[in-house]
Amino acid sequence: MEKILKKLKKLLRLIFGRTTLGTLFLLIQILVLFAGFDWFREYLIYMYGGSAILSALVLIYIISDEGNSTIKLSWVVPILIFPVFGTLFYLFLTLQPGTRRINRRIEEVGTKLRPYLLQDPEVLAHYESISASGGNLVRYMNQYGRFPAYENTGVRYFPLGDDMFPVLLEELKKAEHFIFMEYFIVEHGVMWDAILQVLETKAAEGVEVRFMYDGMGNLFTLPHGYEKAMQEKGIQCKIFAPVRPALSSYQNNRDHRKICVIDGHTAFTGGVNLADEYINQRVRFGHWKDTAVLIKGKAVDSFTMMFLQLWDVTERDGEEYRRFLCPPEFHMPEGMDYGGFVMPYADSPLDGENVGESVYLDILGRSRRYVHITTPYLILDDTTLAALKFAAKRGVEVIIIMPHIPDKLYAYLLARSYYAELLRSGVQIYEYTPGFIHAKMFTSDDEKAVVGTINLDFRSLYLHFECASYFFRNAVVMDVEEDFQKTLAKSERITLENCRKYPFIRRFAGKALRILAPLM
Numbered sequence: 001m002e003k004i005l006k007k008l009k010k011l012l013r014l015i016f017g018r019t020t021l022g023t024l025f026l027l028i029q030i031l032v033l034f035a036g037f038d039w040f041r042e043y044l045i046y047m048y049g050g051s052a053i054l055s056a057l058v059l060i061y062i063i064s065d066e067g068n069s070t071i072k073l074s075w076v077v078p079i080l081i082f083p084v085f086g087t088l089f090y091l092f093l094t095l096q097p098g099t100r101r102i103n104r105r106i107e108e109v110g111t112k113l114r115p116y117l118l119q120d121p122e123v124l125a126h127y128e129s130i131s132a133s134g135g136n137l138v139r140y141m142n143q144y145g146r147f148p149a150y151e152n153t154g155v156r157y158f159p160l161g162d163d164m165f166p167v168l169l170e171e172l173k174k175a176e177h178f179i180f181m182e183y184f185i186v187e188h189g190v191m192w193d194a195i196l197q198v199l200e201t202k203a204a205e206g207v208e209v210r211f212m213y214d215g216m217g218n219l220f221t222l223p224h225g226y227e228k229a230m231q232e233k234g235i236q237c238k239i240f241a242p243v244r245p246a247l248s249s250y251q252n253n254r255d256h257r258k259i260c261v262i263d264g265h266t267a268f269t270g271g272v273n274l275a276d277e278y279i280n281q282r283v284r285f286g287h288w289k290d291t292a293v294l295i296k297g298k299a300v301d302s303f304t305m306m307f308l309q310l311w312d313v314t315e316r317d318g319e320e321y322r323r324f325l326c327p328p329e330f331h332m333p334e335g336m337d338y339g340g341f342v343m344p345y346a347d348s349p350l351d352g353e354n355v356g357e358s359v360y361l362d363i364l365g366r367s368r369r370y371v372h373i374t375t376p377y378l379i380l381d382d383t384t385l386a387a388l389k390f391a392a393k394r395g396v397e398v399i400i401i402m403p404h405i406p407d408k409l410y411a412y413l414l415a416r417s418y419y420a421e422l423l424r425s426g427v428q429i430y431e432y433t434p435g436f437i438h439a440k441m442f443t444s445d446d447e448k449a450v451v452g453t454i455n456l457d458f459r460s461l462y463l464h465f466e467c468a469s470y471f472f473r474n475a476v477v478m479d480v481e482e483d484f485q486k487t488l489a490k491s492e493r494i495t496l497e498n499c500r501k502y503p504f505i506r507r508f509a510g511k512a513l514r515i516l517a518p519l520m
Contacts, residue, residue, distance in 0.1 A: 286435020
């Protein structure tokens with residue numbers, strides 16, 4: 001009887017919950033829009049030529065505008081099939097003032113932060129003396145990504161979220177001044193409950209604790225009003241882009257970053273969110289393979305400013321940013337790798353600069369011997385697809401490890417639609433047989449590596465706020481590569497024969513889904 005009552009309560013919460021009501025309200029808005037467009041179309045039945053001209057003008061604008069050709073195609077098709085509705089829906093989403101206001105605010109905060117993210121000319125000169133071509137990437141990141149490269153930075157690599165978690169707890173307990181945390185997914189369990197207990201303790205001790213989580217990523221994992229409950233514990237808390245029952249293009253731009261900054265000198269990033277599956281305390285899709293890095297030193301300034309840029313979007317009072325910088329008296333702990341260069345960076349979907357994709361393309365374009373990649377999703381635009389194929393065709397060993405047990409069937413079917421084309425070009429594809437690989441990593445030529453939050457899909461490369469760290473000739477590069485090889489040993493190689501034997505209906509579904517790929 002008790003079980004039946006619990007199930008009934010869950011059902012009632014589902015039916016009358018904010019998510020269901022919000023979805024219903026959105027559907028009503030869409031129906032009203034359809035009805036309005038239908039009425040508009042009938043009203044203009046004798047002026048259909050005018051709507052055709054408007055559609056043609058919009059198509060000319062889309063085709064001639066800067067941007068990704070695959071994303072353009074995803075708009076061209078509906079406009080050609082449904083000229084009136086497709087055209088007006090495109091104008092409705094692209095002309096919204098809200099998104100422009102938010103981008104302006106992000107730029108305003110970014111301008112205030114820029115003096116704290118200046119490139120040390122001696123570091124750049126040293127980088128260029130070792131690698132002139134690598135210096136080009138640093139200059140690009142300085143000018144367009146607005147993040148510098150650093151030396152003398154301590155780095156530690158974690159091949160699993162299980163390995164990172166106890167170290168994260170230990171570092172949080174050492175906090176004396178402030179803790180900044182920004183995560184895409186948070187869910188109560190072993191991991192989050194232990195972290196929350198530390199945050200409560202630290203806030204009670206007078207440590208400034210700020211926590212930000214994404215509205216969409218936690219729609220089903222945290223209760224409504226959770227940020228207020230956090231504030232009652234003494235923790236400053238914000239929801240990034242709360243999900244509201246209103247049609248808006250901004251709702252598509254989520255905060256996918258994973259950042260923890262402690263006292264300005266210690267930072268964590270990588271693919272690990274704050275939920276039990278990320279540390280294998282809860283089994284979802286088999287064994288969960290994820291990665292993270294711990295960074296200490298001046299390079300942490302970049303992560304601090306990344307956090308503050310989004311945090312201050314809703315703040316109007318100015319902050320003294322200097323007090324959050326890495327303390328000049330900070331001494332590196334023993335036992336960490338300090339050699340080489342570290343370049344943390346962020347990517348925004350609103351500034352027109354695809355920094356995350358540009359870094360990946362630079363690695364592919366400059367590779368000489370190998371490029372090794374792990375990604376949970378493989379939904380490619382023409383540019384990245386061509387870069388992967390060209391690298392393989394010129395003799396570079398390109399290996400991609402994907403999940404064998406996917407978390408989203410549609411994303412997996414889409415990824416499979418690229419397999420045969422990549423394989424024919426010489427790209428090697430493996431699937432991690434123990435379960436789901438959530439790690440987002442690149443390694444190349446024993447000298448470059450990227451660990452962060454950026455998947456090889458449209459959402460990460462074009463629609464989400466993301467972050468990562470680029471390592472050049474740092475000892476951590478070989479740690480990442482060693483982990484890649486261990487993961488490869490547990491993975492199954494995909495062949496063209498595998499692709500041919502894959503069920504036809506699934507192959508067809510994957511190809512059909514490519515029309516919607518920019519939204520997935």
